[in-house]
Amino acid sequence: LPPTNDIISHNTQKASKTMKILITGGAGFIGSAVIRYLVNDTDCQVINLDKLTYAGNLDSLEPVADSPRYQFEQADICDREALDRIFSTHRPDAVMHLAAESHVDRSIDGPGDFIQTNLVGTYTILEASRTYLASLEEQKGSAFRFLHVSTDEVYGDLAGSDDLFREDTSYDPSSPYSATKAGSDHLVRAWGRTFKFPVLITNCSNNYGPYQFPEKLIPHMILNALDGKPLPIYGDGSQIRDWLYVDDHARALYRVLTTGKLGETYNIGGLNEKKNIDVVRTICAIMDQAVTVKPAGVERFDSLITYVTDRPGHDERYAIDASKINADLGWSPDEDFESGIRKTVSWYLENREWWQRVVDGSYRLERLGVGD
Ligand code: NAD
Numbered sequence: 001l002p003p004t005n006d007i008i009s010h011n012t013q014k015a016s017k018t019m020k021i022l023i024t025g026g027a028g029f030i031g032s033a034v035i036r037y038l039v040n041d042t043d044c045q046v047i048n049l050d051k052l053t054y055a056g057n058l059d060s061l062e063p064v065a066d067s068p069r070y071q072f073e074q075a076d077i078c079d080r081e082a083l084d085r086i087f088s089t090h091r092p093d094a095v096m097h098l099a100a101e102s103h104v105d106r107s108i109d110g111p112g113d114f115i116q117t118n119l120v121g122t123y124t125i126l127e128a129s130r131t132y133l134a135s136l137e138e139q140k141g142s143a144f145r146f147l148h149v150s151t152d153e154v155y156g157d158l159a160g161s162d163d164l165f166r167e168d169t170s171y172d173p174s175s176p177y178s179a180t181k182a183g184s185d186h187l188v189r190a191w192g193r194t195f196k197f198p199v200l201i202t203n204c205s206n207n208y209g210p211y212q213f214p215e216k217l218i219p220h221m222i223l224n225a226l227d228g229k230p231l232p233i234y235g236d237g238s239q240i241r242d243w244l245y246v247d248d249h250a251r252a253l254y255r256v257l258t259t260g261k262l263g264e265t266y267n268i269g270g271l272n273e274k275k276n277i278d279v280v281r282t283i284c285a286i287m288d289q290a291v292t293v294k295p296a297g298v299e300r301f302d303s304l305i306t307y308v309t310d311r312p313g314h315d316e317r318y319a320i321d322a323s324k325i326n327a328d329l330g331w332s333p334d335e336d337f338e339s340g341i342r343k344t345v346s347w348y349l350e351n352r353e354w355w356q357r358v359v360d361g362s363y364r365l366e367r368l369g370v371g372d
Helices: 005-017 029-041 080-090 104-109 112-134 138-143 176-195 217-227 246-259 276-290 323-329 337-350 352-359
Strands: 020-024 045-050 070-074 094-097 145-151 199-204 206-208 231-234 240-245 265-268 273-275 305-308
Touching (some): 070 080, 094 112, 094 246, 104 112, 145 246, 199 246, 206 337, 246 265, 273 276
Parallel strands (some): 045 070, 094 145
């Protein structure tokens, strides 16, 4: 028998409810967590648009790579032609823009890539998205939204005060990284105001968790400790960061995308202010218990701590007031630092294969076709 109209309309309705999201930077640390969350915990379809710089690692998507709701497009967000092709091929309902150069130390050594990707790239994807939106029929167009994912570093330094960053805190970035992220936020806000482009912005505190590239503080310390290498602390280690477990950030971003008010900014934080030195001491204490065979000559991991010259322009304290996203959208973090850091250390201890391929470079060679 042919399907009845009832069944057809039910199926069409169901299909039209599945949101198709274009994610930029989905092979990075946070982007891959967002994609794993969307594929595993929602019925969304995901297109991952990533250039695969040194920070992009398709291994991090291995848990969802075979899903029929996941697709990958290798492209640069500065390449307008590629963006236009990807928009017209996939016709997404929303964009979550995470692609960026993200490492402060690299931005000090060479700011050029940060200007290019964070500023020119954000401009280019805004324009490609705006052209695409103009081509959409009324219903699909009115539901379209563009979520720009940014950092609390745009607000600058809270040294010596008890203040918290609120959504209306003035911008005062210190590093080339945070300056380019601040600039990208301004572009997104201007596109919202001038072109009535449907934007949302989030500013989040430091993330940590599984699949983070080993150049960042927490994985760097875990892997150095396992190797019996020094644990280098900038300055006296008194810098304070508000740490958020990456899966909590992924949930927050989806919440903002689906229920946030257009044109609004939401600060996202973990309510976990910690000094860098205390973060490292906590990691050492967990590893003292968890690692039974320690490197030669190491009885306690904190004996590896060494103090090194501080990073130029290093901000002393960041802290987020996340009361708006909590009150308006009902989001709060599931993990506190104690539970999240235990999970993170365990993950690195149990997933040597993932980080070994990063450390020896094979995660890049294979995808470039230069494998062994
Ligand atoms: P990441 O460096 O781990 O990943 C960035 C991803 O973007 C990589 O997969 C890389 O290949 C891709 N990429 C870089 N340049 C590109 C380009 N020109 N075109 C296409 N893809 C490109 O970064 P992350 O830590 O996952 O951060 C993601 C976003 O979240 C960034 O915008 C960052 O500013 C923001 N953020 C990060 C943190 C944090 O603690 N890591 C905190 C708050 C906000």
